[in-house]
Amino acid sequence: xxxxxxxxxxxxxxxxxxxxxxxxxxxxxxxxxxxxxxxxxxxxxxxxxxxxxxxxxxxxxxxxxxxxxxxxxxxxxxxxxxxxxxxxxxxxxxxxxxxxxxxxxxxxxxxxxxxxxxxxxxxxxxxxxxxxxxxxxxxxxxxxxxxxxxxxxxxxxxxxxxxxxxxxxxxxxxxxxxxxxxxxxxxxxxxxxxxxxxxxxxxxxxxxxxxxxxxxxxxxxxxxxxxxxxxxxxxxxxxxxxxxxxxxxxxxxxxxxxxxxxxxxxxxxxxxxxxxxxxxxxxxxxxxx
Numbered sequence: 001x002x003x004x005x006x007x008x009x010x011x012x013x014x015x016x017x018x019x020x021x022x023x024x025x026x027x028x029x030x031x032x033x034x035x036x037x038x039x040x041x042x043x044x045x046x047x048x049x050x051x052x053x054x055x056x057x058x059x060x061x062x063x064x065x066x067x068x069x070x071x072x073x074x075x076x077x078x079x080x081x082x083x084x085x086x087x088x089x090x091x092x093x094x095x096x097x098x099x100x101x102x103x104x105x106x107x108x109x110x111x112x113x114x115x116x117x118x119x120x121x122x123x124x125x126x127x128x129x130x131x132x133x134x135x136x137x138x139x140x141x142x143x144x145x146x147x148x149x150x151x152x153x154x155x156x157x158x159x160x161x162x163x164x165x166x167x168x169x170x171x172x173x174x175x176x177x178x179x180x181x182x183x184x185x186x187x188x189x190x191x192x193x194x195x196x197x198x199x200x201x202x203x204x205x206x207x208x209x210x211x212x213x214x215x216x217x218x219x220x221x222x223x224x225x226x227x228x229x230x231x232x233x234x235x236x237x238x239x240x241x242x243x244x245x246x247x248x249x250x251x252x253x254x255x256x257x258x259x260x261x262x263x264x265x266x267x268x269x270x271x272x273x274x275x276x277x278x279x280x281x282x283x284x285x286x287x288x289x
Contacts, residue, residue, distance in 0.1 A: 001035065001062065004055075004084045007076050013062030014081055018045030018052040023286040024087045026078055026105070027054045030096030030120075031216040032162070034061040034204040037095070040197035041278045048283040053090075055081055057101075059212030061204045069215055072225030074101045075108035082112065091115040091285040096246060096271065097122065097216055100224055103258065107230040114289050116231070117281055119238040120246045120271050123253040124228075125221045135247040139179050147217040154217055158210045166206060169199050182242035185270035194272070228258045234289055236262040238281065240269030 004012045015035040018025075022045070029037035035054040045052045057074065058066035066073065082090060091114050094102025099121015106116035125132055125144075133141050146154040181189070188194055205212060235258050239251025255263035266277065273281070 003062065004081050006080050010058065010064040010066060011062065012058075012064075012077055012081060013056040015039070015054050016052065017042040017054075018050045020051055022046070022049040022051040024082070024085075024090035025050045025052050025282065025285050026081075026090055026092045027052050028074070028078075028092065028094035028098035028101045028105075029054065029057065029060075029201070030098050031220075032060070032202060032205045032210075032213040033057070033098065034201050036197065036201040036204055038197075038278075039200075040193045041275060041282075044275060044279040045282055048279060048286055050282045050286050052282075053081065053085070053087075056204070057098075057212055057216065059209075059215050061207055061212075063212075065211045065215070067211075067215065069219065070222065070225040071100045071219050072104045072108065075105050078105050079109060079112070088112065089114055091117075093117045093119065093281070093285060094121060095119045097220060099254075100124075100220075103228055103231060103235070103254075104224065104226050106233050106235060107226045107228070110232050113233045115285050115287070116233055116235045117238060117285060118235070118254060118258075119273060119281070120240065120243055121237070121250065121254065122220065122246050123250040124224060130253065131249065134249055135244065137179050137244040140245050143217060144221060147221045151214060151218065155210065155214050158213050158217070162206050162210050162213065166202060169202050180244060182240075182244060182270040184240065184242050184268055184274075185244075185272050188270070188272040188274060228254065231258050231261075234262075235260070236264050236281075236284065238264040238266070238273065238277070240266040240271065240273070242268065242270045245271045
């Protein structure tokens, strides 16, 4: 790990894995998450020639909180990290609630981003005639309800949930808790590599409290600060048809509204992509344009 100063002086904790001489790809983690997300696939990145850069979003792990942030604010942070590493051009990959952040970077830095992937990412909240909650697991629905009730309620409930979550992952990271995951996701969570990544990622995510998680949830239910129709770089929207955390209609909406996006659909897959799909996606991300 090393640290980078954001434009406003905040500290951002950064890590790298994969091929150090490969093409740079920013991995933007889900919620909750940390820079350790995805590092279980380091050998896959190396195989396709990807230099993968991860960082703790504000409030997670070693990164300072940025209270009141919006999704679009990640653009300046990614730009600062790229500048600090001497990287001019790069691809971006966002997973789950990191997906909108990936799209924000693609929209905001078209001269620097070569390709963008949004994996199991949600559509904007509160759109007319769009059922954001259809087929979503009750745990996620409840979290969004806390966010709508405001920061005080959300922080209290996330603190309670995070305490139980850490106890569970440190004892048995394959245990899904109250979420009714699909068969595909349960199988993925049985992999020892995935279990170790989850344990490491979450312990780091909550090392200094739950504010990253709180602010992520607040980001999701307000304006993202950009429009997905602004994206001009090659993009793909990956989603699984058995995902209960971010159900299929979110991927369908994004695929229809991100200009010229390619939809990559896993008919049996859920929220957590299998290793072979990660390898294929990163092979696509490092391709020249």
